[in-house]
Amino acid sequence: MSEAGEDPIDPRAFRRAAGCFATGVSIVAAKDELGRRVGVTANSFVSVSLDPPLISVALARSLSSMPAFERASHFGISVLGEEQADCAMRFASRGADKWAGTPSAAGVCGAPLIRDAIATFECARYAMHDGGDHHILIGRVLKLTSAPSRRPLLFHAGAFATLSAPSQAPAALVGA
């Protein structure tokens, strides 16, 4: 819905501008009511709240796996390392058998996780909000793992990337 005086936003310009915001890459996964695993590559993962511990991910309404995500009580997020671009590609292809040949594990609540991910978040569904052509899925974190010394897979300007310089903590966070 556009407002009076608002310029129409060209979708390609929107993608180009959003792509300037470099992100990590994650696999969001759940099980459907028959116990079949679904999973999608997502760079929209963000942490939302510390207390309670909440994360969110924006999932396209058009995903073939959306009915499973709409019904699942739990889901898992696996943050990929720099050597896992092939996994990111596999889970970005619509309807493919993404799990064949993917080393995976079941989390405490049954949500599928990718083995060797650099961080995992096992979540109970907390809320699902309208996000235009996406749903914003919010999860309450029940269990997590992390290996911050491992290097992440990045996504920037429509392409995968890796960290090329040692990371530097902002002064405000040093010692926090």
Ligand SMILES: Cc1cc2nc3c(=O)[nH]c(=O)nc-3n(C[C@H](O)[C@H](O)[C@H](O)COP(=O)(O)O)c2cc1C
């Ligand atoms: C790097 C990357 C990031 C993506 N991020 C998202 C995302 O945050 N949300 C989303 O709905 N789709 C995202 N996609 C597209 C989905 O991964 C893709 O449409 C999905 O795997 C299709 O799954 P389906 O078989 O359930 O339809 C991304 C794709 C790539 C390559």
